[in-house]
Amino acid sequence: MPSLATMASSILPRSSLLPSRHLRSVRAFPSSFQSCLRFSLSRSACVASSSYSTVAADRSRVDISRESIDSLMEVVHAAAKRGAEVVMEAVDKPRNIDYKGKTDLVTDTDKRCELAILELVNSKCPDHLILGEEGGVSGDSSSPFLWCIDPLDGTTNFAHGYPSFAVSIGVLYKGRPLAASVVEFSGGPYCWITRTFTASAGGGAFCNGNKICVSNSDTIEKSLFVTGFGYEHDEPWSTNIELFKEFTDISRGVRRLGAAAVDMCHVALGIAEAYWEYRLKPWDMAAGVLMVEEAGGIVTRMDGGDFTVFDRSVLVSNGHLHDKLLKIIAPPSKLLIQKGFDFSRWYKPEGYALDF
Structure with missing residues (x-):
């Protein structure tokens, strides 16, 4: 029987999950992915052009090559896309809802989405540490890489069919944000669409491949x-x-x-x-x-x-x-x-x- 992600991909428009322009095709994963995530060369390659907090200002100390960050971004983007495919398959179907608290919801889609993401991350980065909203901590605690996975941010909105929820994945390196992808769902029942945000340390932020920037309002x-x-x-x-x-x-x-x-x-x-x-x-x-x-x-x-x-x-x-x-x-x-x-x-x- 095909996986949920495979079944979902057959109904999800390809254009709805566009990669950032600095990403290569998911098919182009290096054959030895782990070996390319090594610390190397120029530290300045990872410095964000706009930094304020200590975390951002110290990003110059993240000694990972641009090539390695881009390779990691391929996996982050692929994982977010796979999760989004699971969510897309479920958006207009009945929800099975449980409660973490009196009003704090969790659905079967949250759990299936996280499992689909974990399957990919574990296959590509088996020595990384993972913190998932539903599954908790797994992996190697000595790793400097920590995946922070929210398989369905805005579960209450999803449960009601309200168009503001997302699959969100961020990867930290020694506590500093290094790579991220967010697939936002909008539109509404029977007309769902998505847009994909991506960012990497020193590489800029993108929406559906278009470079984005904050507003210039000062009042x-x-x-x-x-x-x-x-x-x-x-x-x-x-x-x-x-x-x-x-x-x-x-x-x-x-x-x-x-x-x-x-x-x-x-x-x-x-x-x-x-x-x-x-x-x-x-x-x-x-x-x-x-x-x-x-x-x-x-x-x-x-x-x-x-x-x-x-x-x-x-x-x-x-x-x-x-x-x-x-x-x-x-x-x-x-x-x-x-x-x-x-x-x-x-x-x-x-x-x-x-x-x-």
Whole structure:
């Protein structure tokens, strides 16, 4: 019996999952893929043209050749495409829904999508470490490469047929975002389409092969923002409700779409100026933050501190507005920390080493 991904590919239009222009054909995987992911030559090849956080600024220390990053990008893109094929096959069919919490959904599609992705990643990168939303940690904890996989970001939207969800895959190298692909689903029931975002350290950000950049808006009053709210209705949740109200009053509006990876890709694409949220997980952020940085934007924590994907708050912006946003967002975020709410790093796999 053919795999789910194979069956889905027969109904998924080829044009709906276009590769970034810096990717070669998936068929062109090197025969010895592991040997080409070695540390080499020029460190400057991986330096992002726009960097703000410590993670981005230290990317010059990621001593991997451009060729090796591009080879890794082939696998990342292929894995995201395979996951998207599984999701595409399921979008207009009945959902089998379970609950992680009172309102936190998981569907059989989340699980099947992650399994399809893992099958490919394990075959191409067997010595890498993996952190999946559904499957948890697997692989070699001594590896400097960590795959952060969200097989279906925006599960609640998917379950309702609301057009804002995605397959999101980001790969870290010693904790730094290195390669990413996000396949966004839009359209709606019986007219679903996708667009594919890709980014690599120092290689830029792309949407369906077209290089993208953040917007140039430098005033809050002329900007559109996006935020999100978690499932715990506690004080950080209430704090963000107040931020939502404040920015709604002083900007062109604040959207709540329900898929963090999509929200950050929209900032990278330049159709929104900023996005923030408390208590996201690494798989929610690993791909999106790299998209924003490589599109020319800025990433920090909501209290203004240097960001890693293991932190519990994130603010991404087009860069022009970042300091203005922090003047409003940072004080209540710092107050939460002073009150004792835990904003330490979390979900870092045991034994995984960070180089900063």
